[in-house]
Amino acid sequence: MDLHYGWTGKLEIGDRWAIWRGAVGDSQPHRHYAAQAVLSTEAATVAFADGELGSGTCLLIAPLLPHRLLPHAQAAILFVEPGAAVVTGLDPAWLAQIRIAIARSATPPSPFWQHWVMQAEQPAAPQPDWVEQARKLIDQALGEGNVSLPAIARHFPWSPERFRHRLALALGTPFRRFVLWRRLRLAATLLAQGCDATQAAHGAGFADAAHFARTLKRQFGVTASQALLQPPR
Template identity: 30%
Template sequence: MLLARPPDLAPRAPWPDMPLVVWPAALAMWGPGDASSRHAHHAMHLLLRREGTLTFRAGTTKVDSRAAGVLVGPDVPHAIDATGGEVILLFVEPESQDGERLRASLDSPARLFDEAARDALLARLPRKGPIAHEAIGPWMEATLEALAGPTEVPAPRMHPRVRKLLRHLRAEPAPEDTSLEALSEVAGLSSGRLMHAFTESTGVPLRPYLLWLRLQRAAGALASGRTAGEAAHAAGFSDAAHLTRTFRRMFGTTPSFLQRRSQFVQAKARPTDAS
């Protein structure tokens, strides 16, 4: 999995003045491909190899699939090997409007794209060489529209009080008190009702989702130049080792990989409301 410093959101600055960033509704990244170990994270993501094919392994299966690209649903265990070529990634938060429409379009945990489908999705971008930063915004719009399900998503899953809580959790600066009691007060629900409504709305329990947000903030800190220890402390992890274990489980790679590779990868955020 590729990660990068989002220049729209987190220009490089010395710590500790640099704010931690929670990624937006959609975020595109592009650069050299690599291999990830088996992992799962809450964001949906599209990965397209600009030329050639990649290998994809879903769940616990030992069978690798070859494809030119893949769209992976939220919280789906998987591994991808795209070494030896350039890739473009599009991360989408499942609870955003874009995410709800993408989920409606998926009838399986992951969707594979052959080379013809990949070429159609990348038609707005050059096949080789550098990608102009200003070309990514229109590409994101067109790609999300091409992949999305119906404009009117039937039976929305998001509880309005959960949506309110998500806005609170993703605000800057991050809320200091994330105890169940404090979050229940923000949502205006009892603790038991909040836990039930949150899982029903997002597909994951509240505590794993909070860990996902902390990991996003740590990734933003790492890509902005902080050390693993600084990022761990700032995002609420006990130490760098705790961050590394969590990073590998959710992203299939290590914080040091992000630190080494971020200078070779560019990113652009989609300026839409995530909730």
């Protein structure tokens, strides 16, 4: 294995999902809230905190599981936030590859990925009108910096706490996590439109470019300089 691969490729950020396409560089042991599926034509390798190595053309990593990806020439990495079932434009071959990996796993597969595959194979249920309204209000507030839950809740006939609870149930994701993904998605759009990192960061409500870079690194293990960010579909 060539240990000199660096993180170079394209990162597309969607609605609580992201897809990395490109070379996989060395990484430090870490964990993140989003689950990962690492898909490749030649076997990739992941090292877990207990020293165990996993190798294959479809590696399934559960949310918050400490791990470290080893360098690899070319791979697609699917990041999925818990609660997000629909990945726009997902290659059906990837879904089949994930399903096969679950079926052939020598150890009990991640309950997350088992549940996600079942959800992904079902038609997406339409969201209630009030959820779409909340999404639009959040997007409008992103550039202002702090997205205030009480300010958003004011548009609905519930207390802020009741609104928080109902929205989390409808989306499958806590309010703050949902806002974070919307910020990242907007920043990716602004970068793709020609903004520099500072403009994109401020436009999406991050404190500065460094804050955006740290968040991107924490979420996906790559920086904006390593990834050619793609506009969301």
